[in-house]
Amino acid sequence: MNQDNKVIIFDTTLRDGEQAPGCSMTLGEKLKIAHALKELNVDVIEAGFAAASPGDFESVKAIASEIDGPTICTLARCNERDIEQASLALEPTSNKRIHVFVATSEIHLKHKLNMAKEEVLKAAFEGVKMAKSFCDDVEFSPEDASRTDHDFLTEVVNAAIDAGATTINIPDTVGYTIPYEFGELFQHLISNCKNSDKVIFSVHCHDDLGLSVANSLAALESGARQVECTINGIGERAGNTSLEEITMAIKTRKEYFDFQTSIDSTKLYPTSRLVSSITGMHVPRNKAIVGDNAFAHEAGIHQHGMLRHASTYEIMKPQDVGIARSNLVLGKHSGRHAFLDRVKELGFELDEGNLNPAFKEFKKLADRKKDIFDSDIEAIVLNTKTxxxxxxxxxxxxxxxxxxxxxxxxxxxxxxxxxxxxxxxxxxxxxxxxxxxxxxxxxxxxxxxxxxxxxxxxxxxxxxxxxxxxxxxxxxxxxxxxxxxxxxxxxxxxxxxxxxxxxxxxxxxxxx
Ligand SMILES: [Zn+2]
Missing domain, CATH: 3.30.160.270 (Alpha-isopropylmalate synthase LeuA, regulatory domain)
Structure with a gap:
């Protein structure tokens, strides 16, 4: 893989996603998702905001001790307590990142932080420096960057790089920017910041105008090499950049972007369903990539074309995103093996503790219902609670x-x-x-x-x-x-x- 074209996938389902109204999760649920993210092969898991509450601290710590493979990251404000909590929570792993942030836009300085520009510069520098004393891998975000004066933003980023930041994340916190403008901002920063070639630029977008994926792609085209995203695009208000959309855009239009990610796209659909079931946030039928209708071709004229050749109307194959299409039906006489085989083919994992209750549910359903379809099995697996x-x-x-x-x-x-x-x-x-x-x-x-x-x-x-x-x-x-x-x-x-x-x-x- 050409390293210059590798796009780092930074998943924040467990941090930004969990902040969405009604999406709060238990420790067990977070661990389940963290395991699925590892299977999906994301590069970085933002596991939470360790200093936010004792519960958040515990879940970051548990994920840091149980998950090996991806870098485990936690968010912290630029203050001593937050950064100390972050480093304590990340202690169990050697593959860690502390992500510090401070708001930089005029509107946030005035109405939220009540800080002068010099104080923000100092906070950014000191925050990164302190995080750096606990771990080498430090990410810095100027919050509300897209509404920050460009010259001031350049100064803040310079301070963070000077202090030792290794990733500079530019967030469109309020979902305000548009693709061309955002691309120009990345070009401006990359050509004007000192030592910009020593760090990875990252993009973090919100979907208030429905542009988060487009804005993230514009940033990548302008030199960013990390995307922050969430499963199903969950997140505050209209949500974040959807992981499945951004990764499939990169994969499907490879000849255009020439980027690569390490994502195993065949795990996208099962991971999407797992997150939807845990958070109770339904995936809309017409949602790109993972919605129920994403691969359905009902209009007669399409069906005719599809029967001749799938590529007439299909730019991706359902199997590519892990939708296992089959007409196999299970029933009353299907045994444990047949059930478990289907579960695996559908892309789900059942550990010992969950296998028995799930199989029991399956048998119960088979008594009530003649044909058991893939969607029934999916529902059993996702709804069986320990x-x-x-x-x-x-x-x-x-x-x-x-x-x-x-x-x-x-x-x-x-x-x-x-x-x-x-x-x-x-x-x-x-x-x-x-x-x-x-x-x-x-x-x-x-x-x-x-x-x-x-x-x-x-x-x-x-x-x-x-x-x-x-x-x-x-x-x-x-x-x-x-x-x-x-x-x-x-x-x-x-x-x-x-x-x-x-x-x-x-x-x-x-x-x-
Ligand atoms: Zn955000």
């Missing part, structure tokens, strides 16, 4: 309803200590069975969140298809999402609502 992760589990559910009188439900739950609790009497509602089930769950668990959104979609085909319910609630000012699947949509709803309650419960215990 038992010890949840406070509450569904044991039994009964509902009855009528269009003239409403509905009633009784629910039986098991809590983490194994105690069974149920609604002493049926809980009724005028608004149908879902509401009465939710009320019954609230009655037992004592949580009473505000329902914001309820979505249902079918996982596969046929009358007996599984329904997947996604529930979004707000509890004490914070959003939570959860989903559940079953052939019975009321049960899907109950499972989704319980997941939400379990998340709230974990979060409460974490903060106590």
């Amino acid at each position: 038992a010890n992760m949840s406070t509450w589990e569904l044991v039994d559910l009964e509902t009855s309803s009528g269009s003239s009188w409403g509905a009633q439900a009784s629910v039986k739950l098991k809590n983490i200590n194994g105690t069974i609790k149920d609604t002493k009497e049926s809980i009724s509602s005028k608004n149908g069975p879902i509401e009465s089930v939710f009320k019954a769950i609230e009655n037992i668990t004592g949580y009473n969140p505000k329902l914001i959104n309820f979505e249902i979609h079918s996982v596969s085909m046929g009358d007996d298809a599984q329904g997947e319910v996604t529930v979004t609630v707000n509890y004490e000012g914070q959003d939570y999402r959860g989903h559940g699947i079953s052939t019975d949509i009321i049960e899907s709803g109950a499972l989704a609502y319980l997941e939400v309650i379990n998340r709230i419960d974990r979060n409460k215990n974490k903060n106590n």
Whole structure:
């Protein structure tokens, strides 16, 4: 590989991605994603913001001790405490990076930091220098760079390089820039900063105007060699540059860019589904690369062309991004081996601890449903929870309803200590069975969140298809999402609502 054309893939799903509303994850969930990112072969994993909270610190530390291969990075402000926390959290690994940042735009200086330009310059220099005393690999970001005066930005970058930064990341923090303008900014910095040839320039974009991938590509064409991105483009507001889009743009248009990445693109789809299932953030059907419709050709005229030759309308093959198309159907008589083989072919890993519960779910589903499609198996793998992760589990559910009188439900739950609790009497509602089930769950668990959104979609085909319910609630000012699947949509709803309650419960215990 020509090293000059190697683009470093810096994944920030666990840091910037996790900052998105409703996307907060547990330690176990973060580790699961970190393992998947390693399989995907990203170069750098930004594991979190170690100084933000004890929970963040622990997860950066756990990822640093468990994951070997990619560089493990953590974010820090330019102050002593942040940088010390960062270095402590990264202690378990030798392959580490500290990423320090300070805001540089006039608007941030004035309204956020209340600092003069000289103070910012000093903070950048001192911050990088201090990080450098803990590790060789130091990245520096001038926050809100795209809205910073170019001369001042050049000065700050010079100070960071002088202090020993090895990567200079230029973020479009508010998603404001446009490709041509952003490309020019990189050219300006690379030709005006002293020793710019001694560092790697990096790009970090947000998608507020839908331009994050285009802006990142413009930066690469102007000399940047690292892209910061997230799986499914999750992140604050409209999100970050999507890892699957930027890497497939580079791969598909190789003759144009002549760049290379180390990403194993056949892991893109399973990783996308894993992140979507953990965060509860659905991938839109029409999302590039990993959306359900990305490779569907339904218009008759396209199908005709496709049958003759796939390349008439397809610029990438579904197999290239890890969508394993097959018409194989499993059923009641399929054994453990057949199940596990399909799981592997679909690009998922099941460790010993998860194999048994997943196979049990498969058998349960096979009793209810004749044909089990790939999408059903994917849903089983992604939704099987290791038992010890949840406070509450569904044991039994009964509902009855009528269009003239409403509905009633009784629910039986098991809590983490194994105690069974149920609604002493049926809980009724005028608004149908879902509401009465939710009320019954609230009655037992004592949580009473505000329902914001309820979505249902079918996982596969046929009358007996599984329904997947996604529930979004707000509890004490914070959003939570959860989903559940079953052939019975009321049960899907109950499972989704319980997941939400379990998340709230974990979060409460974490903060106590
Ligand atoms: Zn960001």
